[in-house]
Amino acid sequence: MIQLEQKTASQIAREISGRIAKRRKELHFTQAELAARAGISFASYKRFEQKHEISFVSLIKIAIALNLENEFDSLFQKKQFLSIEELIADEKK
Template sequence: MSLISKTPDSLMLGIAERVKMRRLEKGWTQNMLATKSGVSLASYRRFESLGEISLRSLVMLAFALDMTDEFETLFSSKTYQSIDDILKTGQVKQRKRGNRNG
């Protein structure tokens, strides 16, 4: 999927599809994963079909599927495109807060 065609909905559906694939690799039914994770079956079914789920429920699914490492790297560090980007980062003072107007 190209960066241009990514939308929040397509990203959520992609995550749901990968969770479904992991579930099927383990030979689990939707009900089995819902039970193991503590997520209601209705919530899990909605997730597989629409990609919608609370963050807490998504983390619970990750624990049940032994996929928590992926959360450790989410938003962890910036990737650089060039050495110039790295050098510029060292020159810019790191803000502790965001802008008030934006």
Template sequence: MLPVELQSPKEIAGTIARRARALRLHRAWTQQETAERAGVTLASYRRFERTGSISLDRLLRVAVALGAYGGLEQLFAPPPAASLAEMARLEASESRKRGRRRDAKP
């Protein structure tokens, strides 16, 4: 298996779906039981296992139901500071940022 950095989004989704299926089977749950515990429809859960396609909300529900949500808080975590000076700079820059506003064209 390729490192995640070298996989396409579709490949990553497929890997996640296979892992969810393996965890479901390890718990000896049916697809129906897993869908009910996650609060998603059976059709959505089946599609997820088959194709890897699922909404973020449903993916999070499935992860919680399967007890596989550890590490999600790191998904978009800021990189660790390399020094105390950088940490101070990062803390000072944590105020809300906005993108540049484009001038409206008539």
């Protein structure tokens, strides 16, 4: 999992696009093939690998095409409480 505390948005974007590119290559997809499978333009996908820029919806489409959509499940999860007291205290904030 990416540690967000000390990294910039650009660093995180670069890491994510690098991981996606690595997975694409492991599956022997060209950039054009993955773009087509994801339902996005080739230019958008190419920009993602080169400049690390893409819309969030397009990123989700790429993840689905690579069977990685479950990776989004851990993002922004609801807070887990160990006791009713913790829940009550959190609601008062």
